[in-house]
Amino acid sequence: MISEELTRLAARRWWAGGAALAVLAAGLAVASPGGPAQAAVPDRYGFVLWNGSAPVASGTSPAATTVTVLSVGRYAVIFPGQAAAGGVVHVTAVNPAPHWCQVDSFGPSGSDEKALISCYRVGGALDASAFSAVFSSSSGGPASSIGRFGYVDSQPSGALVSQYNSAGAGNTVSHTAVGQWLVKFPGLATPGPVDGSLQSTAVNPQTPARCKVAAWSSSLSGQTVKVSCFNAGGAPLDTQFTLTYQYQRSLYGAVAPPKYFGYLWNTPPLGPPSTDFNSQVGPGANTISSGGVGLSLVQFPMLAAPPDNVEVTAAGSGSEFCGLSGVWFHSGADVIVRNVNCFTNAGAAVNTGFLISANSRN
Incomplete structure (x- = not known):
């Protein structure tokens, strides 16, 4: 399937290189709610790929980012020089066995940003695991006429710890039921x-927790997202969580650079082209193929520009969760994720929905 896709894409290489910014601007059927750039986005950011013993240079920025093992399954990540008020952290387990990772807490530590991360195996016991994590913090008014971007860090009640909206509007979170929230990003208008x-990502220092996107819709009014969170037993859980929305922008909000980023929604099967974006090749260019039950091989053509980061979030109404079975790699100009792995609450492999985002520093 990969070779067939490469052949199909060969005729579309005109998107690459200097045309990347044109791709970012293409398809924006809705006029930007903001004007010219008023502030750089993000204020600070960093990402890290921890292989279980050391940060991996090709997946880490700043290069001096460190990970310290605090105890079994617990880690302290230091992003040097990236201290910022607010922001969000996302983390994805990288493990062939069913594991998930969550954020215990994060915030400034002197001039650095510190994130505490815990990883669990099925049943809720702390366990060592590789992981990929990203931090970003943004502020200011409308930041760019290209794409849409926003995030929330929400308390269980729906009260906002921090938030950002590239249209300059105020995001809201409503607690609708145990373990369920309705998040609105007004002004982040897209055609729908x-x-x-x-x-x-769940943020909880005491209880094993994981969060996912249960449903979402896009419109000229903005984005509406239903978030669901669960405990280790698969029961709905009220917890703090972070949520980031990207539309033709990187997961940390910046644009050009990075010129190399993309995302994909496996519903399953693939979602619409508007949920399959590649900054170098265009909408609908990324591909997915089955690697077996619960395993999905994802290819992002022309996005290999390390250091880069890959994050995964499960999608759907149940308590299933997803991660990465191994570290993504670069094949020529392409980013290859082999594989996204998804599991039931009991740890059985399952084909279920997920969202995946690949983002370079460059």
């Missing part, structure tokens, strides 16, 4: 019915 991508 579903456009862009999302990532969500």
Whole structure:
């Protein structure tokens, strides 16, 4: 399937190189709610790929980012020089066995940003695992006429710890039931019915927790997202969580650079082209193929520009969760994720929905 896709894409290489910014601007049927750039986005950001013993240079920025093992399954990540008020952290387990990772807490530590991360195996016991994590913090008014971007860090009640909206509007979170929230990103207008991508992560220092995107819709009014969170037993859980929305922008909000980023929604099967974006090749260019039950091989053509980061969030109404079975790699100019792995609450492999986002520093 990969070779067939490469052949199909060969005729579309005119998107690459200097045309990348044209791709970012293409398809924006809705006029930007903001004007010219008023502030750089993000204020600070960093990402890290921890292989279980050391940060991997090709997946880490700033290069001096460190990971310290605090105890079994617990880690302290230091993003040097990236201290910022507010922001969000997302983390994805990288493990062939069913594991998930969550954020315990994050915030400034002197001039650095510190994130505490815990990883669990099925049943809720702390366990060592590789992981991929990203931090970003943004502020200011409308930041760019290209794409849409927003995030929330929400308390269980729906009260916002921090938030950002590239249209300059105020995001809201409503607690609708145990373990369920309705998040609105007003002003982040797209044609609909579903456009862009999302990532969500549980923030809980005491209880094993994981969050996912249960449903979402796009419109000229903005984005409406239903987030669901669960405990280790698969029961709905009220917890703090982070959620990031991206539409033709990187997961950390910046644009050009990075010129190399993309996202994909596996519903399953593939979502609409508006949820399959590649900054170098255009909408609908990324591909997915089955690697077996619960395993999905994802290819992002022309996006290999390390250091880069990949994050995954499960999508759907159940308590299933997803991660990465191994570290993504670069094949020529392409980013290859082999594989996204998804599991039931009991740890059985399952074909279920997920959102995946690949983002370079460059």
